[in-house]
Amino acid sequence: MTYHAPLREINFILEDLCNLSGLSALDGFEDFTPETIEAILLEAGKFANDVLAPLNHQGDVDGLGFKDGKVTMPRGWKEAYTSLVEAGWNSPAAEPEFGGMGLPVLVNTCIQELFNGANISFQLCPLLTQGAIEALAAYADPALQAVYLEKMVSGEWAGTMNLTEPQAGSDLSQVRSKAVPKDDHYLISGQKIFITYGEHDMVDNIVHLVLARLPDAPEGTKGISLFVVPKFLPDAEGQPGVANDLRCVSIEHKLGIHASPTCTMAYGDNEGAIGYLVGEPNRGLQYMFAMMNNARLNVGLQGIGVAEHAFQTAAYYASERKQGAVTNGTSPAPIIQHPDVKRMLGVMKAQTEGARILALRAALSIDMAERAPDADIRARHQRRVDLLIPVVKAWSTEMAVSVASQAVQVHGGMGYVEETGVAQFYRDAKITTIYEGTTGIQAMDLVGRKILRDQGLAVSEIVSDIRASANALADEGEGALDVNLMRRSAHEAADLIEKSCEWLLAAQVTDAALPLAAAQSVMDVFGMSLSAWCLIDSAAAASRHLAVGDGDAAFWRYRISLAECFIHHIFPMAQARLTTMRNGSYSVIGLEPDMLAQAS
Known part of the structure; x- marks a missing residue:
């Protein structure tokens, strides 16, 4: 069964429930008319359908290769990544000055849902890069931006976020990684766990954003700084040069997202990994949390995307599978005609649609909070964003687990067999309720x-x-x-x-x-x-x-x-x-x- 990007539903929500025509009235969005946005989403839908979706089940089956600290991606993934960056889909919301499209968050939210729905394991790589781009664009000095941002926006280089440590978990006040100043840089040492796409073979360089403590840093969350630590140190021409003192120690064997490398990263086994301070000392956690709204919105979109794909798979199966009789006497009948199967599918789709509308309204408020001309309106929308984001993240992802479970149920015994592919949605959905909080x-x-x-x-x-x-x-x-x-x-x-x-x-x-x-x-x-x-x-x-x-x-x-x-x-x-x-x-x-x- 092929995934179909739900463009009709999305376009309806944008036009009727999210004031799409009003976007072009905001400063900087003048070129994004409804017609332009519809064309952009049409192309995004084609990419999701034709390039990403066919790799979803295959990546789950193939899994990852890992040898001598190197990760090998599944068949076809490097080619798909090349197509992604050539089409400009790596970071659509990034500012044009760094090579991005400068899309409204609302429009990028639609794109991220489509790509996550097609292939959540793949889309985790650009998602993490987008978060790293956002951090550098907001807080890094111009010299650091000049070295890294353009290549990350283009997709030549990927980005990661390194927060969690073995002893810390979600309590980042317990971060112990160290950063010792030396000349114009810092020497980073420590270990990070659960680092998504911390190592892979789809790009020439990986730019790690790492939380660590300076020698004189205060205890707790107020003593954490943020550093850029590249896999390869850029040379004088800005190309990947010598290898930095970091390595992928292992990759996790997980319940789901089998084609997404979740890495344990070691920094500074020898003299120390070279890193560069982002912004001011001891404000790293503040910088990270400033990006949490978009990060948590994106994880909510993962849940919505997986739920949509699971629903489509179940509805297709129910249309093809014939069994039993229905009230009109047809026998055997497609099980989609049976009232209880209709109930399951209706509840699945209704939950997915409710979460989708809520997520898009939250995304619209992000744009309004940033660009509305009136200060009171901006403040009101920022309050709305702050209130909705934890709901979008938690409700949408828990909904995804429920919908994916129902998709298995619609398939009956065949849903419990891996060959049908529907169990993958159930396994993949669970992680969305866990990471990013x-x-x-x-x-x-x-x-x-x-x-x-x-x-x-x-x-x-x-x-x-x-x-x-x-x-x-x-x-x-x-x-x-x-x-x-x-x-x-x-x-x-x-x-x-x-x-x-x-x-x-x-x-x-x-x-x-x-x-x-x-x-x-x-x-x-x-x-x-x-x-x-x-x-x-x-x-x-x-x-x-x-x-x-x-x-x-x-x-x-x-x-x-x-x-x-x-x-x-x-x-x-x-x-x-x-x-x-x-x-x-x-x-x-x-x-x-x-x-x-x-x-x-």
Whole structure:
């Protein structure tokens, strides 16, 4: 089964739910008209379909070669990477002064979803490079930018992010890697783990961004600096020269993403790896966190992309597989006609669409926060970005695991057989809930940094927007849309979010641990309620198209059916999660760690 880039759905969301035409009114985006963006996405879709998707299953089967510290990529991957960089897809949002297209984040978000949906293991390489480019463009001095940025934007060189260490995990205050000043550079020593694409054979040079401590650095997170540590030191002509003192010690044997090298990297086994300071000393973690919004958005897009591919694979199989009879007497019938299979597929697609709309709205707010002419509007959108990003990251990736699991279920016993390929989505999806901050970390970020810190200001703003959607439904005409259902559900979504925020603000006064115990439940409430809002807006827009006879009526009715499917099958669980948040948090606090440990 071939992956098909979901361009029709994406274009509809951009035009009807994300004010695509307004992008060209922002400073620097004048050339990005809807027609231009549609053409760009069409080409991106072709690349995803024709180049990346055919390598997805093959890469999973082939895996990686590793010998003497060198990683060999699967068959066809180097050629695909060459095609990627020649087409300019390596870093589309990078500034034109460094060779990028300067695309809006909203448009790049669409491209990243398409490429992740086609082949998540492959797209991890450009994704990491894009993060490194963002860091250097924002914080490196011009001399460092002149050496590295153009080659990274072009894709001649790749980039990585080196944060985690064996003893530290997610607690970066425990980073021990050292950076000792010498002449115009630093000598880096230490070990980093879980470094995605830390070593591979698709580029001439790999530029590692490494967190390390200077000799006089304070303890904790305030004493971490960021360094550029290239695999090969650039020579006088800017080409890869002598090898730096670093090596890939091993690659991980993982549950999924088998074609993506996850490396343990050793720096400074001999005299020390040569590195160059990015920005100011002791501000490395601050620089990294400044990029977290885009990084976590991109991981959410991985979840959405995998979910879309899993859904397509399951729907295709269900259309071809004939078994049993249905109510009209047809026997054997394609199983897609069976009500329970239709239920599974409908829920899968509805969840994916809700997450997609939410991610694209978050991406639009990133563009608005950076470029809107009015300072108050920029500030409001930045609050919206801060609130939505942990939800996009956590909800979209957990959704992907659920959708991929259902895809296996649609296949029945054949789904549990690796040869069909559907199990790969289940295995690949799981890592998205872990890296760039686990689901629990995202939930705590949502509660602690995003809701409690501003005392619910951003929440009140989004609740206001949801209620505005509900009130606008009163103007919808007669037709396929159940206006009362949609309006009632939108108000319920606003109520659930509002009640969650009110409970958190009160609970922190009683016991500071209660909001953390409730964090996962809060995340679920937000994920389901915000997705319901997105799908309700989608259904309302589809109803307007249907009312005027615009285009394919079946497509617009399908959009309405997806919203109804989500409201009836997924959204009711949000109320249960609110109850869990209110009551279950106390039982979590009451659990004794010593007793839990005895079970082992």
